[in-house]
Amino acid sequence: MDPITQAAVVTGTAKLLDVALNLVLAGFERGPIVDKVRAMEAEGATLDQITDALQNMRQESEKVAQEKIDAA
């Protein structure tokens, strides 16, 4: 394999692995949300209560992400 092809393969593989890593990270972040919803369901929460909780969680995550960006 010539050096240019090798470099292209390495870069392409690294990119794919990066994508895999971010998907895993997103999965890690979503896992606790699944747990929270299942716990609320088990406690008998209404659909409105669950939706409101998730909406609040999302709005809070926007603030946290903004703070992290500002601090970076």
Add this chain to the structure above:
Amino acid sequence: MKALIPSRLVKGFAAFLLLTSCALLAGCPGNQAFRGMTEPLHAPVVVENEDAAAKAYRLAHYTLDEANGALTAANTVIGDNAANHVWSKKKAQKYLDQSIEYGKDLDKARKTLRIGNIADATVQAEAAKKLIFALQAEIARQAGDQ
């Protein structure tokens, strides 16, 4: 190139190892990632004698919840990528601004559902969900780029 290969390959290889090893080990924390990537937020339910309106109402909530959950996960990745200097502030801000815009769409859909307009709320939430999942895919594709 030498400086580039180790960090990216090591990071990616770690993800690969995590994925494969956690497929074999029950109870491993990595299963959280598998659950997060594959399971719906709501447990599957069989509701007896559920009429069409009640089902539509439930599914509208599910759609909103999935979209809110996806944005929450995306926001965390965006914030972490900025904090860890994986992305520039400009890039992280661009994705967060996009995410906040989609969040506003979800807030509108939530208000529509609250006043009882299930059909419109579902359409609004589904439209936002498609954009949100596209944003998630874009964020994953942008990993490691400055």
